[in-house]
Amino acid sequence: MSYELNKKLKSIEPYEPETGTYPVRLDANESCFDISEKLGDVISEAVKKVEFNRYPDPTAKEVSEAFAEYYGLNPEHCTAGNGSDELISLILSSFLDKGDTVVTLSPDFSMYAFYGFINELKIKNIAKEDDLKIDVGKVAEFCNNNDVKAIIFSNPCNPTSLGVRRQDIIRLVKNVYCLVIIDEAYMDFWGESVLDMVEEYDNLVVLKTCSKNMGMAALRLGFAVAGDTISNAIKAAKSPYNVNAITQAAAAAVLRHKPMIMEYTAEIVRSRKMLQNAVTELAERYFTIEKVYDSVTNFIFIKTPKAKEIYDKLLQRGVSVRYMGSYLRVTAGTERENHIFLKEFKEVLSLL
Ligand code: PMP
Numbered sequence: 252m253s254y255e256l257n258k259k260l261k262s263i264e265p266y267e268p269e270t271g272t273y274p275v276r277l278d279a280n281e282s283c284f285d286i287s288e289k290l291g292d293v294i295s296e297a298v299k300k301v302e303f304n305r306y307p308d309p310t311a312k313e314v315s316e317a318f319a320e321y322y323g324l325n326p327e328h329c330t331a332g333n334g335s336d337e338l339i340s341l342i343l344s345s346f347l348d349k350g351d352t353v354v355t356l357s358p359d360f361s362m363y364a365f366y367g368f369i370n371e372l373k374i375k376n377i378a379k380e381d382d383l384k385i386d387v388g389k390v391a392e393f394c395n396n397n398d399v400k401a402i403i404f405s406n407p408c409n410p411t412s413l414g415v416r417r418q419d420i421i422r423l424v425k426n427v428y429c430l431v432i433i434d435e436a437y438m439d440f441w442g443e444s445v446l447d448m449v450e451e452y453d454n455l456v457v458l459k460t461c462s463k464n465m466g467m468a469a470l471r472l473g474f475a476v477a478g479d480t481i482s483n484a485i486k487a488a489k490s491p492y493n494v495n496a497i498t499q500a501a502a503a504a505v506l507r508h509k510p511m512i513m514e515y516t517a518e519i520v521r522s523r524k525m526l527q528n529a530v531t532e533l534a535e536r537y538f539t540i541e542k543v544y545d546s547v548t549n550f551i552f553i554k555t556p557k558a559k560e561i562y563d564k565l566l567q568r569g570v571s572v573r574y575m576g577s578y579l580r581v582t583a584g585t586e587r588e589n590h591i592f593l594k595e596f597k598e599v600l601s602l603l
Pocket of ligand 1: 334
């Protein structure tokens with residue numbers, strides 16, 4: 252007899268990030284700056300103090316306090332996760348019961364639907380408008396008319412790079428009965444956060460990550476920020492030692508260097524603006540670029556019917572970007588990386 256996987260596992264397509272080695276990597280929305288170059292000593296001092304034979308602090312107290320201090324939050328309202336990815340999975344699996352309805356939007360970060368599926372939730376997907384924007388009124392009405400238990404989306408959005416303004420998010424949170432999970436992975440590149448609203452609205456959870464503007468993707472650290480009831484429930488439902496001690500120590504040390512992180516964040520925003528302007532200019536010459544969206548993130552989103560061809564050709568030239576159907580998503584890089592990308596991109600466009 253051979254063991255048989257259940258139907259759900261048989262149908263799963265594994266998430267396959269780019270794993271090849273390319274001189275220019277602009278495919279994963281990471282920070283183009285390695286924070287350890289400047290804070291290497293601070294990080295090694297913190298890591299040296301880790302007791303390797305002991306389990307990590309299950310409450311991740313020190314790093315949660317440093318995170319709360321960074322954003323001016325109550326540390327009790329911040330729960331650390333092994334990347335915000337773990338928190339997406341944890342919240343969907345514990346706050347909803349099997350068969351409950353969760354609303355996702357599309358296009359959006361694919362892991363929401365993935366974890367919804369794994370947890371046997373009913374996923375109602377609302378397609379965004381033609382301009383890829385979100386009609387908040389329509390979404391709220393849908394939630395209230397369809398016995399929806401939770402809605403989850405990224406703001407600003409990965410992959411569209413577009414943002415929903417704070418007052419519209421608040422309008423949504425106020426007008427629906429369900430849990431609203433706002434993934435603010437890229438919000439530090441914009442500034443329309445609703446983090447400060449979690450005490451006011453007991454159905455709001457904001458997810459944050461240290462993987463983007465903070466340049467700590469390697470550490471795997473994210474936070475769920477919510478009021479008392481939701482925070483206590485997340486803490487109760489999480490696995491006890493979910494964030495390892497090295498991550499807790501290193502990230503706590505880095506988070507205490509807010510001015511440096513802010514400086515890098517501002518530099519990344521400058522880089523994205525430069526990239527956006529340059530590609531918008533190219534779009535005037537090369538009609539295969541249909542649209543460059545108004546990004547408020549650390550990446551740009553380009554609509555082109557030739558996305559696959561461009562992606563393949565760029566890869567052959569050592570430049571990795573993200574290919575998504577009729578779109579390309581390009582992470583803002585260092586000056587040098589942007590320069591190489593633009594040079595190769597232009598050449599590829601001229602060959603089409
Ligand atoms: N949310 C969004 C919108 C993302 O784009 C990503 C990373 N691609 C994540 C969450 C995951 O972040 P983390 O590294 O904290 O798991």
